[in-house]
Amino acid sequence: MHDTRYADGRAAVTRDANVEFAAETLTLRVGDTAHVWAYADLQRADDGAQRVILKRKPDTGERLYLSEQDGARLRLAAPALFTSRAFGIEGRATIAALTAAAWSLAAVFLLAVPMGAGPIADHVPPRYRDQIADISWSQMDAFTSYCDDSVEAAEVLNALAYRMMEASDVAMKDDVWITIVDAPFPNAFALPDNSIIVTDDLIALAEHPDELTGVIAHEIAHIEHNHIMKNIIRSVGAGIFFDVVFGGAGAGQMVAIASVNLASLRYSRGDETDADLRGLDYLDAAGIDAGGLARLFERLEEDAQGETGAAAIPTMLSSHPASTERA
Numbered sequence: 001m002h003d004t005r006y007a008d009g010r011a012a013v014t015r016d017a018n019v020e021f022a023a024e025t026l027t028l029r030v031g032d033t034a035h036v037w038a039y040a041d042l043q044r045a046d047d048g049a050q051r052v053i054l055k056r057k058p059d060t061g062e063r064l065y066l067s068e069q070d071g072a073r074l075r076l077a078a079p080a081l082f083t084s085r086a087f088g089i090e091g092r093a094t095i096a097a098l099t100a101a102a103w104s105l106a107a108v109f110l111l112a113v114p115m116g117a118g119p120i121a122d123h124v125p126p127r128y129r130d131q132i133a134d135i136s137w138s139q140m141d142a143f144t145s146y147c148d149d150s151v152e153a154a155e156v157l158n159a160l161a162y163r164m165m166e167a168s169d170v171a172m173k174d175d176v177w178i179t180i181v182d183a184p185f186p187n188a189f190a191l192p193d194n195s196i197i198v199t200d201d202l203i204a205l206a207e208h209p210d211e212l213t214g215v216i217a218h219e220i221a222h223i224e225h226n227h228i229m230k231n232i233i234r235s236v237g238a239g240i241f242f243d244v245v246f247g248g249a250g251a252g253q254m255v256a257i258a259s260v261n262l263a264s265l266r267y268s269r270g271d272e273t274d275a276d277l278r279g280l281d282y283l284d285a286a287g288i289d290a291g292g293l294a295r296l297f298e299r300l301e302e303d304a305q306g307e308t309g310a311a312a313i314p315t316m317l318s319s320h321p322a323s324t325e326r327a
Contacts, residue, residue: 009061021077121229133193150180167285214293217279
């Protein structure tokens with residue numbers, strides 16, 4: 001039997017929840033926080049798993065997954081939420097019209113959104129970018145911790161990054177910052193808020209500062225060319241498709257959240273080549289050896305030989321494909 005769970009629509013996690021049902025509202029308690037939802041403002045978002053799922057109108061991304069017992073209590077307190085209208089279903093003519101419109105929109109999202117990911121990503125409102133960044137940070141917190149003794153090292157890396165960006169006149173040079181985290185794998189990756197995460201294992205693997213500088217140059221290029229948001233937009237296009245076709249059942253939200261999962265941010269070969277070339281421009285303009293990145297990738301591949309399954313996934317080789325050719 002499932003317990004009642006709550007998702008806030010920002011982080012890809014759910015939390016235990018207690019629900020009290022009144023005549024016109026339900027009170028949702030998550031930890032020390034209480035939320036009051038009016039039945040009139042709720043809609044069903046069931047996903048086909050025979051479990052009652054509630055969402056708010058307009059959709060905030062929040063989901064309340066009710067246990068079987070709480071679902072039965074809701075039926076007694078708010079029977080209107082068990083009618084077809086609660087699922088967004090109206091008359092037959094309306095259903096037919098909505099279905100036709102849904103598939104038309106789905107075609108647009110599946111075809112036009114991936115093709116137009118660049119222009120769309122360039123015009124994502126800051127509040128949505130911040131929300132996606134918050135999700136990324138919450139996911140990162142689940143498998144990393146901050147290095148208390150890394151302040152000086154982070155200052156050195158940030159100074160190197162600024163030197164490269166200033167030499168190449170990168171517009172967002174004042175908005176990019178580097179954080180070092182403790183993680184059991186060598187990796188570096190950029191987040192949607194223009195931050196770059198470097199793991200302590202990657203620093204330990206580097207034999208020369210120029211090798212790390214090459215990695216940072218590569219990640220700065222991903223930020224400057226907005227590759228992170230473009231990847232997310234391509235994935236969210238599929239998420240929107242599911243929401244449109246299946247009536248906002250929450251599938252689209254889950255796909256969208258999965259799209260910003262750090263483990264899934266694998267760039268296309270074109271984006272990688274683009275970041276390689278622009279990264280070399282940074283290094284050249286700053287007078288830094290450009291061979292460091294290739295040497296580091298060669299060492300990563302040597303260390304990865306023999307690793308299989310999850311042990312091999314979190315390295316730079318998984319999120320930065322075709323490293324042998326690029327090295």
